[in-house]
Amino acid sequence: MTVTPDSGHLDRVGYLFGHPIAHSMSPLLHQTVYEGLGLKWAQLPLDSTDMDHFLKLIQDPKFYGASVTMPHKVAILKHLDSLTDEGRDVGACNTIFTRLDPTTNKRQYIGTNTDVVGIRDAFYENISDADACFHGRPAMVVGGGGAARSAVYALTKWMKATKIYLVNRDRSEVDAVIKECTQRGFGGELIDVASVAQAEKLEGPGAVVSCVPNFPPRTDAEKEARGVLECLLAKQHKGAVLEMCYHPSPWTEIAELSKKAGWKVILGTEAMIWQGLEQDKFWTGKKAHDLPVERVHEVIASRLDESRI
Structure with a gap:
């Protein structure tokens, strides 16, 4: 059974959706960005293969986006409203972000690929x-x-x-x-x-x-x-x-x-950090130079040092 992380304390919520994800530094990377920007946001790990459950979670009005990893990068495509050029060309999605449809004012779920x-x-x-x-x-x-x-x-x-x-x-x-x-x-x-x-x-x-x-x-x-x-x-x-x-x-x-x-x-x-910062550009609307790039590098390097001790 998939355990749903608590998001009640957050202004906005995102997810890392995949399995297994225990070693992923994605939540740490994004938490460093949100703390640097003074945002009460978080990317919560969802270690799961339950696509239906994930699709329900992202209906939350507080949802801002998700990192999608294996085994879902291709399976998620059919559930999205549209894809960026990178997502369409590569045929795999590692990032979901939302935008309002200017005609219907409904939230659209858009997939892209920041790995590239x-x-x-x-x-x-x-x-x-x-x-x-x-x-x-x-x-x-x-x-x-x-x-x-x-x-x-x-x-x-x-x-x-x-x-x-x-x-x-x-x-x-x-x-x-x-x-x-x-x-x-x-x-x-x-x-x-x-x-x-x-x-x-x-x-x-x-x-x-x-x-x-x-x-x-x-x-x-x-x-x-x-x-x-x-x-x-x-x-x-x-x-x-x-x-x-x-x-x-x-x-x-x-x-x-x-x-x-x-x-x-x-x-x-370096590839992991820059793909993550590209995700945060979609999610926060900020430019790369407005994100705490140096602090992200410091935190990731520190975590790697800890894992080798």
């Missing part, structure tokens, strides 16, 4: 010269899940990647990424880099997004994929690597390999 913005802003907020670092160069995505699709979107739409190398242990997952991204109109030139021999012939990338868990390669396919990654990191041009994995620690094997190879490493918490 988080990836984009993690680079642009940490790289001073994007032209020298990654604009107009190939990019590389390691992995084959939802985060890999978001990375392809950001690299193609905003980050001026000329082509994207896909590196993964599972060829069928790569095929699925290529097929889906192409069907959705942001495939660009996607190249399945399946071997070190193939990687040796390629131009070096500028932006790299790693979307795989932090574990050492064990199978032959995993070792080949790691070899491809190391080969491309060893190319002459050194750009920036966004390591999306940050739990339980943001410093991973791939982060260490990248640093030793001379690359700038951007921690995955």
